[in-house]
Amino acid sequence: MTPTRIAVAGAGYIGQAHMHAAQHSATVTLTAVVDPSPVAKEVAAKAGVPCYASLAELFANDRPDGVVLATPNALHVAHALECMQAGVPCLLEKPIAPTVAEAQTLVDQVEATGAKVLIGHHRAHSPIMAKAKAVVQSGELGQLVAVMGSATFYKPDQYYADGPWRCEVGGGPILLNMIHEVHNLRMLCGDIVAVQAFASNAIRGFAVEDTVSINLRFANGVLGTFLLSDTAACARSWEQTSQENKAYTSYDDEDCYVITGTNGSLSVPTMRLKTYPRPEDRSWWKPFDVSTVEMVRTDPIAQQMEHFGAVVRGEATPLVTARDGLANLRVTEAIVEAAKTGSTIALV
Incomplete structure (x- = not known):
C-alpha cells in the first residue's frame, strides 16, 4: 500500500x-x-523533510493526508479547527484544550461536521491497558467494587529551573500529569461522576500543588482513590512500572x-490476578487462585500512529474521540476545583 502521508506540527519532545x-x-x-522556531528547521533537516512556519503554508505547498498537532496547549483548538476547515484529519495531543469551555466548542464542531479528530491520549493504545480492560469486562473479577491508583514520582529541581512557569x-501535577490517569481510569471503570480532593504544597512550597489525594465516584457505583505527587520518591507511577518509555527505569515489583x-483483583501493569476459585464460597479465610495475565508490551505512541493512519484512511474510527478528550479535561478541572474549595464536585 502507499504510505499515508503525515505531517507533524510542533517539533518539541512529544512532536x-x-x-x-x-x-x-x-x-x-x-x-x-x-x-516557526529555528530549532524546528534543524529537526526537519535531520529527518529529511521540509519545514513550514504554519499550517496555512503547509496546506498551500504540500497538503498531507493527516496532521499530528503537538503544538502548545493554547493553540490546540485553533489548530484543530484550521485542520478541519482544510478537510485534513488530525491527531490532537492532549489536553484537547486549555479549558472545558474551549474544548466544548471544538467537540461541537467535530460532531457537527463529522471531522476525523483523534485525541492523543496515547496510553489508550497500550496493550497493557487493552488487556486490563478485557479482564475487567470478562467478569472474572466479579462486580467491580473499587480502584486504587497512584502516580508518585520525583521531579528533579532542574525541571522547575528549566520551566519556572511550573x-x-x-503547572502542577494535576493539570500536567493527572489527565493521563483520568483516561486510564475511565477505560477501566467507566465515567467519573464526582470527585473530592486534598492538595498540599508542603514540600516545595510553590504556589502550585505538589501532592494531591483524590476520591472518585464512578457512574456504575465504583469508588476510587488516587494519590498523585511529583515530590514523592516512589516508583508507583505508570512511567516507572509499564516499561513502555525506556527513558525511565522500571520496577517489576510495583503497580500503579x-x-x-467481588471475586478478585487485578494489579496493573504487573497483571497479577487473584481470584476465588469458587465464587459461591468466597471468604477472606479462603485462598485465592494466583496467576499472571499474559500480555505483550509495545510502544503505545507507535500503536497510536498506526491507528491514526487507519483513521485517516477511513479504516477505523478514533479510539479516543474529541468527546473523550472533553470528559478527561472536565474531570481534571473538577479535581482542581475540589482541591481549591474542599467541596465535592459533581460532573453530572
Missing part, C-alpha cells in the same frame, strides 16, 4: 516522538514538520493501579 513513530511505520510516512498555578471486584 519528535510522533515523528519517530511515523518514520518507523510500515503504513504511514513523515512528509513535513510545521514549526512553579505557578496550572489495583482494580477490585
Whole structure:
C-alpha cells in the first residue's frame, strides 16, 4: 500500500516522538514538520523533510493526508479547527484544550461536521491497558467494587529551573500529569461522576500543588482513590512500572493501579490476578487462585500512529474521540476545583 502521508506540527519532545513513530511505520510516512522556531528547521533537516512556519503554508505547498498537532496547549483548538476547515484529519495531543469551555466548542464542531479528530491520549493504545480492560469486562473479577491508583514520582529541581512557569498555578501535577490517569481510569471503570480532593504544597512550597489525594465516584457505583505527587520518591507511577518509555527505569515489583471486584483483583501493569476459585464460597479465610495475565508490551505512541493512519484512511474510527478528550479535561478541572474549595464536585 502507499504510505499515508503525515505531517507533524510542533517539533518539541512529544512532536519528535510522533515523528519517530511515523518514520518507523510500515503504513504511514513523515512528509513535513510545521514549526516557526529555528530549532524546528534543524529537526526537519535531520529527518529529511521540509519545514513550514504554519499550517496555512503547509496546506498551500504540500497538503498531507493527516496532521499530528503537538503544538502548545493554547493553540490546540485553533489548530484543530484550521485542520478541519482544510478537510485534513488530525491527531490532537492532549489536553484537547486549555479549558472545558474551549474544548466544548471544538467537540461541537467535530460532531457537527463529522471531522476525523483523534485525541492523543496515547496510553489508550497500550496493550497493557487493552488487556486490563478485557479482564475487567470478562467478569472474572466479579462486580467491580473499587480502584486504587497512584502516580508518585520525583521531579528533579532542574525541571522547575528549566520551566519556572511550573512553579505557578496550572503547572502542577494535576493539570500536567493527572489527565493521563483520568483516561486510564475511565477505560477501566467507566465515567467519573464526582470527585473530592486534598492538595498540599508542603514540600516545595510553590504556589502550585505538589501532592494531591483524590476520591472518585464512578457512574456504575465504583469508588476510587488516587494519590498523585511529583515530590514523592516512589516508583508507583505508570512511567516507572509499564516499561513502555525506556527513558525511565522500571520496577517489576510495583503497580500503579489495583482494580477490585467481588471475586478478585487485578494489579496493573504487573497483571497479577487473584481470584476465588469458587465464587459461591468466597471468604477472606479462603485462598485465592494466583496467576499472571499474559500480555505483550509495545510502544503505545507507535500503536497510536498506526491507528491514526487507519483513521485517516477511513479504516477505523478514533479510539479516543474529541468527546473523550472533553470528559478527561472536565474531570481534571473538577479535581482542581475540589482541591481549591474542599467541596465535592459533581460532573453530572
